[in-house]
Amino acid sequence: MKHLSPPAARAVLIALLIVMAATRFHHVGSLLHLPDASMALFFLGGFYLRRYVQYALLLGVAVLIDYLAIRQQGMSFFQHYCVTPAYYALLLSYAVLWQAGRWVSARREGGLASLGLVWVVGVAAAAVSFLISNGAFYWFGGRYPDPNWNQYLACAGQWGPLFVRTTATYLAVALALHYVVARRRRTRAAAPAKA
Numbered sequence: 001m002k003h004l005s006p007p008a009a010r011a012v013l014i015a016l017l018i019v020m021a022a023t024r025f026h027h028v029g030s031l032l033h034l035p036d037a038s039m040a041l042f043f044l045g046g047f048y049l050r051r052y053v054q055y056a057l058l059l060g061v062a063v064l065i066d067y068l069a070i071r072q073q074g075m076s077f078f079q080h081y082c083v084t085p086a087y088y089a090l091l092l093s094y095a096v097l098w099q100a101g102r103w104v105s106a107r108r109e110g111g112l113a114s115l116g117l118v119w120v121v122g123v124a125a126a127a128v129s130f131l132i133s134n135g136a137f138y139w140f141g142g143r144y145p146d147p148n149w150n151q152y153l154a155c156a157g158q159w160g161p162l163f164v165r166t167t168a169t170y171l172a173v174a175l176a177l178h179y180v181v182a183r184r185r186r187t188r189a190a191a192p193a194k195a
Helices: 006-027 038-048 052-072 085-107 112-140 151-191
Strands: none
Touching: 006 112, 006 151, 038 052, 038 085, 038 112, 052 085, 052 151, 085 112, 112 151
């Protein structure tokens, strides 16, 4: 896929940030109660934006939202149940999604079947990303006094399908929107110019 123009890239970045703000605050409640879209957003960021400075910006905003949400609960950031030394694994977990988006973007040829490939790569990247973040939390987070494989597999089996399914749904919606916008552009470009 060819690179977006600077105005289009800015619009995509703003859209990603808005969706992140609307869905990541769910930890403390929101009007919408939408599932967290962060995994899908990092993949889409890699797919559309590709630049690592934009990855860093999106990552910084994710951490800022977590910080604000936790502070809103009246807690110190490092006292929250989810913030452990394993929280740093999100850097790698989200980087997997970003890099997978970049990888598939460079190989996408256009058309509906190509968007299917993008979706499959996104879902696979979501599974790997989940295993990194969840595995780090389980094994290195200090929340499980006697970690073992049976317990970890039960935890991953409980939460993994939910995270991956949520990401798959967000990606399906985003790629359907991509298809509609691209088709509309092609239709406009093919229409004869009015004299």
